[in-house]
Amino acid sequence: MLSLVDLRARIEAGTLTPEGAVRLSQEAILARDPVVRAVVCTDAAPAVTDRGPLAGIAVGVKDIIDTAAMPTQMGSPIYAGWQPRADAAIVMRLKGLGAVALAKTTTSPFAGIDPTGTTNPHDPGHTPGGSSAGSAVAVGAGMLPLALGTQTGGSVIRPASFCGCAAIKPSFRLLPTVGVKTFSWALDTLGLFGAGVRDVAHALALIAGRPAIELGGVSPGTPRIGLARQDFADAPEPAAQAALDRARQAAERAGAVVVDCALPPELAAAFHVHATIQDFEARQALAWEYADHRGALPERLGRQLDDAQGLDAAAYDEARRRAHRARRVLKTLFSDLDALLTFSAPGPAPRTLASTGDARFNRLWTLMGVPCVNVPVPGDGLPVGVQVIARFGDDGRALAVAAMIEGALQR
């Protein structure tokens, strides 16, 4: 993989130019994308600057995020060739930091659950996950050092786990979603993919304009970590359980105190209403597409929106109240813990291109709005990651604990 931090170190040392760094990505795309098919299009003549802390960093932009220089097609024929007027806020921020929006990356149609044509970089017969398939693959396959995804259920953490890269789904609305196609406004969260935890931490601190995120905000000595199994989401596969065990042992070796943590019933209750909130909002957010282009919607999203027509406002309002109560309970839970450690996905990437896998270990945390980091766990076979979660607004702590576990896993 291309490490953002390494590339920047080489650029600052004068052993690599920003143009040279971007060329590494362009060449890697030419070499790898014919198999993985993660890139929708590239900017043929990107404006590379040598100014800014992300100069030379080529970024992949999920194709539901508006770009003024490239089409934004939402993974759907309904938006074939669609050219937005403006760059999304997050794209402007990256450009302002010197980065280059080099490629649009594949997305499940409208960031839903239907698959893309993208393949897993570790085995082309397996899904890379979704909906941010192209961004996870672009980083996991070593084509780009940074890519933007979005998560409404588990569309950042799950594909990162499947593709063996690091990722963060930051606190809700830490990164601006202006210019990002909406699926569910209470849930949609921009996230970052990078080669390792330090790469996404460095990128997030710069993009969010909050240097403390990178400095950790936690004494790395003896964090107290709650191990959460999310029983309400059913059991994981053995490979995911093994990865969690290894991550726990690594954390303990590094000096963390890991305690088993039964999640209170309010959190299970919130888990079960995620779909109500998501689908009630998706029905409104995609109302034009549903009313005027139902026949062009993919199979699963079409059925999902069919079913969503029957949801009523009272069910949605009750679901929102449950989520609100769960956020309060979770805040209390974190008064005694630095982080939670749990599964990123039920197992490695399923051997199919017809499904993007299951987001059941991610949904609750998206609804809670708390920062989540995927830490790849080295091992045999296809990648499996674990998920580190911190309280709302404490992205630096989630990243610090994740980096600690990542480091201990590699020793």
Place this chain on the structure above:
Amino acid sequence: MLSLVDLRARIEAGTLTPEGAVRLSQEAILARDPVVRAVVCTDAAPAVTDRGPLAGIAVGVKDIIDTAAMPTQMGSPIYAGWQPRADAAIVMRLKGLGAVALAKTTTSPFAGIDPTGTTNPHDPGHTPGGSSAGSAVAVGAGMLPLALGTQTGGSVIRPASFCGCAAIKPSFRLLPTVGVKTFSWALDTLGLFGAGVRDVAHALALIAGRPAIELGGVSPGTPRIGLARQDFADAPEPAAQAALDRARQAAERAGAVVVDCALPPELAAAFHVHATIQDFEARQALAWEYADHRGALPERLGRQLDDAQGLDAAAYDEARRRAHRARRVLKTLFSDLDALLTFSAPGPAPRTLASTGDARFNRLWTLMGVPCVNVPVPGDGLPVGVQVIARFGDDGRALAVAAMIEGALQR
């Protein structure tokens, strides 16, 4: 003015067809718009249906709200002729209810504070307010029975007060902002203009899919109302004070208990950080326009964004914390009150077209996310309204108390 409820009653009684109702609006636009200049463009061949509870209702859509059949120009040459792909969620909802999106209405550029060319329907030498100028005027001048605006500071309640119509800025995110140009995602709120309180109540109940909104949710008998002067926002003009006094007396005549209510200091603190939140977000939301089209931005918005470049994330985060604390304090305040009654604007519409007036009596309530209703107060001279506010999520109560005061004022 054209009353939505009256038009619908005539249509249901068979004395008016939906086509006939829409024609009333088309004819009124031809007659009045040359002076008030509230309409950017109209749908020349609107699809009028006779099905749905809003059939025959012609709606004005503020020109920062996406429409698939008409351009969406943001009040700015940067978007001259810009044609979005899809209708905004709120437009689709209105169409689903049978309404017709007949006209795009003028907006201050990007819903900022620079004026439009629109004139006050009661005196063309006076501002109609902003930023939802066209929508307030379209209803106030009797051209349309319903119009959509947005409020980030005071862009719904203030122009309604200046133009003599009713309006509601509902609870934050009760109405979906998908497809609405963002200024500040924590503040931007869709609102409705109508001839009277019952008109906006009927429309909101239908659009939000929450029938209880119209039924009031409050025993109309003896509501307890707090009279709030918002001293932190400086004194109003005599005409606004007189309107508030008259509204208080009307409420008491109708059986309400009105008590003077000093707002706690946490609310004043939140009032003072509104601009920090708004401008920090606007800098990101309008980053493309600022970076690539600074010369085409209007004077005040350009300067506002110049200044916003210096805001840092720490100030924003602290402002958000203050707003959060204030919301909790306000919730407690409402445990003893059904509603607050305060100024809608500092006075009648200023005699100028170079300013849209002052939002200082509106900003706090936008930041708090609570429902606000403008009630026109009959009197001599230019219109002046008063503002009725209820707790978050209790839009029905705000409307019920507003309707009670409106009725008592007319007796």
